[in-house]
Amino acid sequence: MLKQKAILFDATLCVGCGECYLACKQANDLPETNTDFLKDHLGANTYTVVEQYEDVYTRKLCMHCVDPTCVSVCPVGAFTKTELGPVTYDEDKCLGCRYCMQACPHHIPRYEWSKVNPRVRKCIMCYDKIKNGEQTACAEACPAEATIFGNRDEIIEIAKQRLAENPDSYYQHIYGLEEAGGTNVLALSPVPFDKLGFATNLPKEPLPTYTAKALEKIPGVVAGGGVFLAAMYWLTKRKNKIAEEEKQSNFTKE
Amino acid sequence: MVALFVVLTFLFFIILDLLVLKAQGKEHPAFAVKVFNKKFFFPKESLISTSHIWLQKVQNGMLKLGIDEFILKALGKLNLIPMKNEGEFVNKGEPFLKAVFGNRTVLFRSPIEGKINFVNKNLTNKVVNDCYGDDWAIMIEPKSNNLNDFKKSSEAIKWLHDEFNRFKDFIAAKSNEPELAGVTLQDGGNIVEGVLRSFDDNTIKEFEEQFLL
Amino acid sequence: MKLIIPKITFWRVVAVLIVIAGLYSTYLRLFGGLSASTNLSDDFPWGLWIGFDILVGVGLAAGGFSICAIVHIFNIEKYKPLARPAILTAFLGYLLVIFGLIYDLGKPYNIWHAIIYWNPRSVMFEVAWCVMLYTTVLFLEFIPVVLEKYRYYKILNFMKKIGIPIMIVGIILSTLHQSSLGSLFLIIPQKMSQIWYSPLLPVYFFISAIGAGLSMVIFEAYLSARAFNKGIEAELLSRVGLISVIVLMIGFVIKVIDLIVSGNFTLLLTINNYSLLYYLEVLIGIFIPFGLLIQKTFRENRRWLYASAVMVIAGFLLNRLNVSISSISPETGVSYFPSVNEVSVTLMLIVIGLWSFKLIAKNFPVFTEEMHQEEYEAKLKENTATN
Ligand code: SF4
Numbered sequence: 001m002l003k004q005k006a007i008l009f010d011a012t013l014c015v016g017c018g019e020c021y022l023a024c025k026q027a028n029d030l031p032e033t034n035t036d037f038l039k040d041h042l043g044a045n046t047y048t049v050v051e052q053y054e055d056v057y058t059r060k061l062c063m064h065c066v067d068p069t070c071v072s073v074c075p076v077g078a079f080t081k082t083e084l085g086p087v088t089y090d091e092d093k094c095l096g097c098r099y100c101m102q103a104c105p106h107h108i109p110r111y112e113w114s115k116v117n118p119r120v121r122k123c124i125m126c127y128d129k130i131k132n133g134e135q136t137a138c139a140e141a142c143p144a145e146a147t148i149f150g151n152r153d154e155i156i157e158i159a160k161q162r163l164a165e166n167p168d169s170y171y172q173h174i175y176g177l178e179e180a181g182g183t184n185v186l187a188l189s190p191v192p193f194d195k196l197g198f199a200t201n202l203p204k205e206p207l208p209t210y211t212a213k214a215l216e217k218i219p220g221v222v223a224g225g226g227v228f229l230a231a232m233y234w235l236t237k238r239k240n241k242i243a244e245e246e247k248q249s250n251f252t253k254e
Numbered sequence: 255m256v257a258l259f260v261v262l263t264f265l266f267f268i269i270l271d272l273l274v275l276k277a278q279g280k281e282h283p284a285f286a287v288k289v290f291n292k293k294f295f296f297p298k299e300s301l302i303s304t305s306h307i308w309l310q311k312v313q314n315g316m317l318k319l320g321i322d323e324f325i326l327k328a329l330g331k332l333n334l335i336p337m338k339n340e341g342e343f344v345n346k347g348e349p350f351l352k353a354v355f356g357n358r359t360v361l362f363r364s365p366i367e368g369k370i371n372f373v374n375k376n377l378t379n380k381v382v383n384d385c386y387g388d389d390w391a392i393m394i395e396p397k398s399n400n401l402n403d404f405k406k407s408s409e410a411i412k413w414l415h416d417e418f419n420r421f422k423d424f425i426a427a428k429s430n431e432p433e434l435a436g437v438t439l440q441d442g443g444n445i446v447e448g449v450l451r452s453f454d455d456n457t458i459k460e461f462e463e464q465f466l467l
Numbered sequence: 468m469k470l471i472i473p474k475i476t477f478w479r480v481v482a483v484l485i486v487i488a489g490l491y492s493t494y495l496r497l498f499g500g501l502s503a504s505t506n507l508s509d510d511f512p513w514g515l516w517i518g519f520d521i522l523v524g525v526g527l528a529a530g531g532f533s534i535c536a537i538v539h540i541f542n543i544e545k546y547k548p549l550a551r552p553a554i555l556t557a558f559l560g561y562l563l564v565i566f567g568l569i570y571d572l573g574k575p576y577n578i579w580h581a582i583i584y585w586n587p588r589s590v591m592f593e594v595a596w597c598v599m600l601y602t603t604v605l606f607l608e609f610i611p612v613v614l615e616k617y618r619y620y621k622i623l624n625f626m627k628k629i630g631i632p633i634m635i636v637g638i639i640l641s642t643l644h645q646s647s648l649g650s651l652f653l654i655i656p657q658k659m660s661q662i663w664y665s666p667l668l669p670v671y672f673f674i675s676a677i678g679a680g681l682s683m684v685i686f687e688a689y690l691s692a693r694a695f696n697k698g699i700e701a702e703l704l705s706r707v708g709l710i711s712v713i714v715l716m717i718g719f720v721i722k723v724i725d726l727i728v729s730g731n732f733t734l735l736l737t738i739n740n741y742s743l744l745y746y747l748e749v750l751i752g753i754f755i756p757f758g759l760l761i762q763k764t765f766r767e768n769r770r771w772l773y774a775s776a777v778m779v780i781a782g783f784l785l786n787r788l789n790v791s792i793s794s795i796s797p798e799t800g801v802s803y804f805p806s807v808n809e810v811s812v813t814l815m816l817i818v819i820g821l822w823s824f825k826l827i828a829k830n831f832p833v834f835t836e837e838m839h840q841e842e843y844e845a846k847l848k849e850n851t852a853t854n
Pocket residue numbers: 062063064065068069070071087104105106107108109122
């Protein structure tokens with residue numbers, strides 16, 4: 001088994017320089033969308049942004065969930081959770097139903113609304129680069145070690161270490177350990193995560209289990225329904241027939 | 255907001271449709287209570303003419319005239335307005351009676367020639383209901399006593415049935431688009447009483463020509 | 468050939484205007500993409516076309532399978548006169564849903580991908596398959612009407628034999644489909660208002676679709692009466708109305724128990740946009756119609772029956788749009804309101820549906836009862852005798 005990769009973003013170290021933003025644009029051939037990166041939003045041509053909340057900077061990018069909602073909801077399987085961890089997208093399969101956008105708990109996928117042949121767009125964790133053993137462009141570009149890249153288990157260890165070593169500068173929580181089943185992008189912060197616009201109302205279990213519970217019932221409905229309906233048909237038909245015959249015999253008696 | 259918008263749009267169209275019907279003086283066919291069925295009643299002592307006017311002998315050789323049940327069912331709620339005054343003379347085939355239903359009218363022609371002795375005063379502003387009884391139209395003193403042209407009892411009922419079938423085909427042809435005229439009614443005879451009031455003036459005219467002459 | 472100029476009536480003018488607007492919007496959608504034609508955004512990826520054209524369209528087509536089950540599975544033959552119109556409505560409804568999907572999908576030409584790329588974990592995948600299969604079943608259920616007109620009694624005879632299994636398949640597919648539209652929203656528990664979110668959403672969608680679908684049968688009977696100047700099966704329809712509101716009431720009771728058990732009923736105690744919308748939904752869609760139709764006098768009054776059916780449908784509209792749009796709180800505070808184009812395309816689809824129904828009902832024996840197998844056989848003998 002290949003080791004799962006992960007990104008750790010540490011808001012306490014982020015200086016808000018925007019190097020990751022620029023590196024991502026370059027690595028993925030994305031056109032410029034805003035001259036001031038702090039004012040930009042995630043979009044069809046922006047996979048990651050740096051946002052400022054008072055004196056804390058934070059990043060937004062696809063969290064590369066361990067059991068990704070987007071992968072589970074796509075009717076044609078256009079999203080794939082790769083063995084290495086990144087969640088990738090195949091535009092040739094996609095129908096454009098946008099269920100992935102509706103369902104993603106982190107509000108990540110973006111759409112090319114103005115195109116006639118639109119694609120879903122989001123960070124793909126520089127899949128082509130990391131396949132070759134490289135780092136993601138954003139981690140490579142980060143001058144402050146606020147974004148680092150590595151194996152997920154090691155990354156988690158580093159995160160734990162940082163929380164333990166400097167308990168005062170951190171809000172004691174590793175975002176992404178168990179949010180909706182966990183993510184391959186983990187985050188640390190000096191303040192509670194909802195203050196940085198992270199989704200904090202997520203359940204622990206992966207969201208796909210919610211629909212799985214409903215989907216599991218399908219075979220039962222099909223089998224049970226089939227038997228029930230066939231039985232009802234047979235019974236009512238028989239009842240009608242008996243009633244009919246009774247009528248007939250009454251008739252002849254008279 | 256979106257939800258409210260959609261619901262209000264839906265209700266808007268429903269209400270608009272009812273208003274349109276109202277403006278056209280029609281009733282929603284589904285609100286009409288009775289289905290126009292084939293069951294006809296015709297009084298034994300009466301005679302029926304082919305213009306849907308019944309005649310009945312009364313005292314002094316006079317004849318009482320009125321409209322039949324078929325008309326009542328085809329037109330729905332209607333008022334009758336006699337077009338002649340007492341003492342006037344009417345020719346055979348001359349319009350002598352007007353029925354107003356909704357904002358439309360049809361004319362009835364006299365099946366017989368004679369002098370009008372009485373006009374039913376009670377008809378004024380009254381919705382016709384008892385067409386063979388209280389709601390007769392006029393009494394006439396006929397010029398001749400020959401009543402052989404008219405049908406009675408079972409023959410009259412049979413004729414009404416034929417008229418009903420003819421009427422159904424007529425409605426079927428008219429309620430469809432012109433290009434589809436000629437197909438038979440698809441719903442197994444489910445026309446309602448007063449069905450005519452939802453048609454246009456031309457159709458009413460044709461009805462008059464085909465059924466009331 | 469005679470040149471035929473259709474008469475100008477109020478509704479024809481309206482319909483033509485709607486279609487013109489709809490075609491213009493279609494042009495925008497085709498050549499300008501979704502942003503030129505809709506108000507959808509990254510914050511609101513699903514709008515009117517999903518909420519109304521798909522969720523409501525499919526839901527209201529539920530009358531088809533409900534009546535079908537009553538007549539053919541429970542063998543309550545007296546409802547037979549309602550079966551064919553209901554099946555036609557459902558069939559056209561589903562075709563329109565597919566039509567609507569083509570507008571809404573970003574890459575509609577990939578719609579067939581659901582056949583070759585499978586993802587059974589996806590509710591949307593289930594929805595796609597149900598739409599495909601059930602539309603086929605509806606086609607098979609409706610085709611006898613066409614065959615009867617052209618007197619293909621041999622095929623009809625055969626279809627009769629496989630009829631019941633087809634109906635059963637159809638009912639199961641509908642059950643799955645109606646409920647799976649509710650399951651679509653199971654995956655966003657944290658985004659939806661808990662007034663509407665519940666693990667039982669699929670059950671509610673199923674129950675309310677039956678209830679509203681039956682009211683739709685009533686509504687559609689009134690529309691047909693209007694279009695063809697004919698009467699309605701008042702007595703049958705008033706029973707259908709009663710069943711409709713009882714089904715809805717059952718759904719409501721389950722919902723109340725659910726709200727109490729989950730503790731979410733407290734959300735209804737504070738007055739805000741959500742709770743008001745919910746109150747409106749159950750008041751119009753369930754309580755008033757239930758209160759009316761449970762009484763014989765109102766049920767048998769044609770106007771009240773119509774009014775109740777209209778209310779049930781209005782409540783159903785509210786429910787589906789509440790679940791799909793109103794209950795979902797946008798991340799960024801941006802709200803969504805459909806664009807003129809989204810509205811005009813939706814209206815155009817409805818016009819097309821009504822026109823198709825009218826055209827088909829005029830040319831095929833939709834309002835007659837289906838023949839029995841014996842009748843087909845008799846006809847067959849007749850034919851061979853004369854030939
Ligand atoms: S954050 Fe959203 S888009 Fe990214 S993997 Fe998770 S569910 Fe998919």
